[in-house]
Amino acid sequence: MREMEIKDGSYEEYAQVAIKLHYEKDERERNLLVDSIKDKEIRRVLDIGCGAGQDMLPFIEKKDAFCVGIDVGEELGRIGNSLADKTGFRERIVFTRSMGEDLPFADESFDVVLCRIAITLMNNQKAIAEVSRILRPGGVFLLKTHSPQFYFGMIKRRFSSLSPRQLAYPIISLAGGTFQLVTGKYPAIEFWKGREVFQTKGTLERELRKHSMEIRRLMPDSNSEAPSYYIVKN
Structure with missing residues (x-):
């Protein structure tokens, strides 16, 4: 699986790569998310970690x-x-700086919530609780995350570099995810702030049940390293 890395704090570079990859997709791939919920009325959409x-x-x-x-x-x-201006959608989209663990929106104010990988960098328990709070009953949460296999794959891909720093990152991420898997608690120490933590389907289902949400199916873009879920709030 391809890794998109932010080098030297260059979020702008990361965003430009994300835009490039989006437009390299064919029409079916670009519309995969919206087409997965074509049977529902969608008035308001929130993207957490929107890039x-x-x-x-x-x-x-x-x-x-x-x-x-x-x-x-x-x-x-x-x-x-800038992208919205180029596509002519400036009146239909707004951006705000905020964290997924503390969303500045009213209860039950969105029909669809997207979160594509970004949840790995958050306190996922708080983020899931917030998604449930702002999602309307019957609303859809399209979540893509990283499994343990992603970080094992990262170790394999980076092993030839023989760089302790390059190898430390996936090992730390595996440690954080294992802690949550065993204890049921997100590693709350300051060291883990901004570091990735994996989720298994089991740990995800456990958190979703607490907040009246459930996985209905896997999305077509799901794979062993980055599972993609269609989740509904009951």
Whole structure:
């Protein structure tokens, strides 16, 4: 699986790569998320960890939805606004700087929530609770995360570098995910802030049940390293 890395704190570079990859997809791939819920009325969409906002564009194109993107990187909103201007959707999309663990929105105010990998960098228990709070009953949560296999694969891919720093990152991520798997608690110490933590389907289902949500199916873009889930709030 291809790794998208942020080098030297360059969120702008990361966002530009994400936009490039989005437009390299064929039409079916670009519309995969919105087409998965074509049977529902979609008025408001939230993307947590939105990057440049490219994943929200099909919801505007096909559903005329109003979209909100949040991210911790201030520069990503600027890039997102530029992309929205280029596509002519500036009136249907807004960006705000916020954290997924503390969403600045009213209860039951969104029909769809997207979170594509970003949850690995959050306190996932708090983030899931917040998604449930702001999602309307019957609303859909399209979540893509990293499994343990992703980090084992990262170790394998990076082993030839013989760089302790390169190898330490996936090992630390595995340690954090294992702690949550065994204890049922997110590793809350400051050391883990901003570091990735994996989730298994079992740990995810456990958290979702606490907040009246359930996995209905795997999405077509799911794979062993980055499972992708169609989740519904009951």
